[in-house]
Amino acid sequence: MSSESFSHKVTADHLRRDAYLYVRQSSLRQVLENTESTQRQYALRDRAVALGWPLERVHTIDNDLGLSGAAAQNRDGFQHLVSQVAMGRAGIVLGLEVSRLARNNADWHRLLELAALSHTLVLDQDGIYDPAHFNDRLLLGLKGAMSEAELHILKARLQGGMRNKASRGELEIPLPVGLIYAPNGAVVLDPDAQVRGALQFLFDTYRQTGAASAVVRRFEREGVSFPRRLQRGLGKGDVLWGAIDHRRITEVLHNPRYAGAFVYGRRRTSYDTELRSHLLEVPREQWHTLIRDAHPGYITWDEFERNQDTLRRNSVSFGIAARGSQPREGVGLLQGRVVCGRCGARMRTRYQQAASGSLATYQCVEAAVRRAAKACQSFQGRGLDAAISALLMDKVAPAALEVAVQVHDEIAARIEQADALRRKQLEGARYDADLARRRYLKVDPDNRLVADALEADWNDRLRQITALQQSHDVQREADAKTLDAQARERIADIALNFPRVWNDPRTASVERKRMLALLIEDVTVVADRTHITAGIRWRGGQTSSIRLARNLPIGMVRKTTPEVVAAIDQLLESCSDAQVAKRLNEMGYGNWRQEPFTYLKVRRLRRAYKLSSHYERLRARGFLAAEEIAKKLGVCVATVHHWGHRGVLHREVLSGSGHCLYLPPDQSTLVRPAIGRPRKSAAQNHSST
Structure with missing residues (x-):
């Protein structure tokens, strides 16, 4: 259709502003191969000139060549076009078809809205449109919707063909190296x-x-x-x-x-x-x-x-899926292989520092993490690790020599494989150097610009060969030492002394865990207050179980046995602290360290268990001090001591202090011993008091 039929829409206001031609191809391949479409788009400049715009005021925006029109992002040319329309600098926008401008309705309608506000015309191969007019706006909207639908149909056809070909395994997709x-x-x-x-x-x-x-x-x-x-x-x-x-x-x-x-x-x-x-x-x-x-x-x-x-x-995670994770640092031998016998979840390993070194504690926190509930169980792993190690020694000892042979063969195979790769790497470097040499020999010697560059490349290749050869020689010498007679003897010695190697502190914990993983699948544990029951599942399906005493807390370890406390309580009825210590030692009792008792140790235990002392027990039975007896009977203290010495009063001598407590008698028992005794003078009585 000719431009004259639509020229009535072009006004002087439009011609006062510039014309903008937007050129775009969807991919670089289309830019290279579909050159006719590009030429048709550039030819729209002649349409703008025919409508009255000078050629120097027709701006071509072609920096979006090779970009898809599915979105406005990354299309700097389209963004520039939109900005010029929004600022009222564009009198007309030219494009071969709507799909060249945009294949996305959001971008297309935004451009139309701005064009309507700024009274900018739109031209394609079919005619000129004024977005401010309803009919033209409706037609442009339909074209935009059809362009977006066309893009969807094209994608559906391409992807359908690809999926159909892929279902047969015939689709050629990029392959990984190798x-x-x-x-x-x-x-x-x-x-x-x-x-x-x-x-x-x-x-x-x-x-x-x-x-x-x-x-x-x-x-x-x-x-x-x-x-x-x-x-x-x-x-x-x-x-x-x-x-x-x-x-x-x-x-x-x-x-x-x-x-x-x-x-x-x-x-x-x-x-x-x-x-x-x-x-x-x-x-x-x-x-x-x-x-x-x-x-x-x-x-x-x-x-x-x-x-x-x-x-x-x-991968580090919670739950049963992470059971049997690969060995990591830490002294916990069963890290990743302990399963809670109550809920079936994997037990985590927590480490803490003590005076004797790092201690591993196995704890089930699945319920606490997932449901904010109470943890199932936890226990120190030192005892269980030692028991599993002893059990492992019994299983490994018969096959130690066979393992040693396999280790030697594996080391030799690894060294041979690595050496073969290094030789191939060296061969590749030599080929590159030879190729660089041939390139240098083929160049004209008088062309120094090229000859110097090729000579430098050849020298770089030769230096790479030298460096590779030196590193390979050093590695080969180290491998030879690894496979010499002494190394074989050391491997055999390791096999024959596997328990010593296992218990050697220089053996890394990770290596112990790797050896354990070859034989043990997992260990299911149920721990009560005093014992730990563990079920071991070996590789191959065999099972075994062990039961061992649980490591008690230090407070329980240092706690005196109830038997000793009962004996102390019984002896305090008739003995002082020092006498109780002596009697306990004679009976063969000792403290938590099996050390003999002393007066101070008995006193600390008595106070810790809130046991009454011998003095307090006598006072509870009614025994009184000499001063109290004398005041009660109206006699002097010396008389009370004399009566106690004569047996008139029942007394208890407190060990260590020499003090005595007396059981107060009836008045009748005091009169009979006093009759028949010579009456003392007042002076004698005063001196005795």
Whole structure:
């Protein structure tokens, strides 16, 4: 349709402002291949000139080439266009079609609202529209809705085809390093022996250690590099070598392609409130396609499942799912393997410092954490750890020599595998150096700019070879010392003296836990106030149980036995503290340390158990002091002592002080001994008093 039929909508006010041409292609591939669409968009400048705008006032916005129109985020050109319309600087906005401007109704209607407020025209290949007019606004709204629906239909068609092809396992998706597509489209192992060796080294190490961090340390210790393939940009598909980290190892272990399985739908894209994309992991039961044994792999599917189970146990969490976690630091031998016999939850390990060193306490806090209830049980682990160690010695001793041979063979295999990887790494470095040498020899010597750069690259490659060769020689010497005759003798000696090695304080707690994990699955414990009952489940299904006395608190350990307290209470009826101590020693009793009793020890026990002393017991039975008897009978104190010495008064001598207590008699018993005695003079009586 000609521009003249719509030229009546263009007014002088519109021509006073500038014209803005918005050019966009959805992807870089369309920019490179669909050049005709780009040319048609640029040709709209002629339409603006025909409508009356000078060419120098027709602004082209093309910095959004290669960007999708599904959202306005990250489209700087569209944001600039909207700002110019909002400020009233645009008289007309030109676009080949609505889908070029936006495929999102929110962005499209925002542009239309601003254009209507600022009286800005919109032009596409079909005509000119004034968003301030209802009919034009309605038509533009319909075009925007159709553009958004078209995008949905296009996505549905593409994703439907991809899903259908993925369900058959024929969809070509990027492969992880170590796997490539053959010319016939089949997935095969990478023909590069160095790449295959590095991946096999990773899986073998994890199979032996069961921890991703241990794999990182092994790669670092052996000086082995790990490959990664560039997925985009310049050099796409090239393999780069470098150090490996924990994240990279977990990515490899979680990837089922290494187990020979075709997987589609492991991750899905989600958008936040700012329309930023995020990749989310999808549970296995929600994967779109999972085809086992679809192509060759580095491990079997059973081993992949075991690796996933180990990785789940390694993660720090609560509950039964974390039972049997991998060994960590700490003296608790059964860390991660103690199960509460009351609720079935995994018991946690808590450490505390004491005078004798670090102490491990096993406690079940599942109810306290989940339901704010009371903890099931807790107990110190020293006694149980010692009992399990003794039981383990009985199981391991018959197979000690066989284990020693396996250890030696395993060490030799590890060293040979690491040495083979280092040789392949050195071969790769030599190939790169030889390639750099050939490039340098092919260049024109007079072209110094290129020749100098190639010569410097060749020298760098040679220096890398020298450094690798030196490090490999040092490592080879260390490996030779590891496998010499003395090393074999030491391994055999370790096997024959396994109990001594197990109990050696220099043996790391982590290593003890790893050895224990090879034989014991878990230990179910029920603890009462005095005893601990443990049921051991061994690898292979065998079970056994042990019962041991519980470690009492220090207050209970230092507590005097009820038998001794009863004996002290009985002896205090007729003995003082010193006499009680003597009698207890004669009877063979001792304190909590089995030390002999003394006067002070008896007195402390008497006061601790609130026992009445011998003096207090006599007073309770009515015994009085000499002064009290004398005052009561109206005689002098000396007379009372004389009566006690003669046996007229019953007395009790208090040990240590020499004081006496007297049992007051009746008056009749006092008169009879006094008759017949010569009457003393007053002077004698006064002197005696």
